[in-house]
Amino acid sequence: MPAAGKEQVVEVEGHRLVLRNLDKVLYPATGTTKGEVLHYAATIAPTILPHLRDRPMTRMRWPDGVAGPMFVEKNLPQGTPSWVRRVRLPVPGSAADRETIDYPIVDDLATLIWATNLAALELHVPQWTVGPRGGVHSPDRLVIDLDPGAPAGLPECAQVARAVRERLADDGLQAFAVTSGSKGMQVYAAISGRQDTDAAREYARRLAEALERDMPRLVVSRMTKSLRPGKVLVDWSQNHPAKTTIAPYSLRGTERPFAAAPSRWEELDTQRPVQLDHRQVARRLQTDGDLLATLTRPGPRLPP
Secondary structure: OOOOOOEEEEEEOOEEEEEEOOOOEEEOOOOEEHHHHHHHHHHHHHHHHHHHOOOEOEEEEOOOOOOOOOEEEOOOOOOOOOOOOEEEEEOOOOOOOOOEEEEEEOOOHHHHHHHHHOOEEEEEEOOOOEOOOOOEOOOOEEEEEEEEOOOOOHHHHHHHHHHHHHHHHHOOOOOEEEEOOOOOEEEEEEOOOOOOHHHHHHHHHHHHHHHHHHOOOOEEOOOOHHHOOOOEEEEHHHHOOOOOEEOOOOEOOOOOOEEOEEEOHHHHHHOOOOOEEHHHHHHHHHHHOOOOHHHHOOOOOOOO
């Protein structure tokens, strides 16, 4: 994948793509160019694609780089190639005659490069998937989003993540930790995909409220702003079907090119956690492979 030049035509998996403005700096603080962002996308493709497969994608785009304006894009833009897989879904919560959104499904390298070429730096997906004909499946992942309120930060998130891991383990669930590339963390667990979204959301809510009772000086389960300073919000609402979460390995639209990065639990137990940039994530993949590989496999049922 080219990392320099103003424009190049490439063939990706039999599809012709015109990559434009490769020299444009998307992260001014580090001088990271669009070409380098495309190179990162191509590097992580074998790892990120299983975490994107069959999930309708919402994109956050920074056409002029992270110092410029950003917009959220759900619908496919005009000019989307016909070969991009798509699914038409109703707008959640609207009336019976509700409108629909045509989402892309990013499940191959060509589509990932197409999206990245549009300066879609952040890739957000739900915890549920769609089938070949567009039918919506039940969630196959549980996510607990940990959002620190200053002066709390990533170390406090790691402390709460360890408590989440213990509670998930008590229910037979394997926990996976991901530093978000922004302020906080996510803890994931694979679930069966045979229970509806209400079951996942209620399980996450009970977990968050139990942590707040047991760790009241550190944890809050409610979004009330006045409750959050110095504490970690255990955001269970990310399991709502209308919500999306940053995809593991996705870049963030932060000042520096940080990415959502899996962590080993040993690291969180013994070291001060930090957010990782795209180069650090790529190096880790070379040595560790995908620490989230088993997250893409079916997990157990949630307890009632």
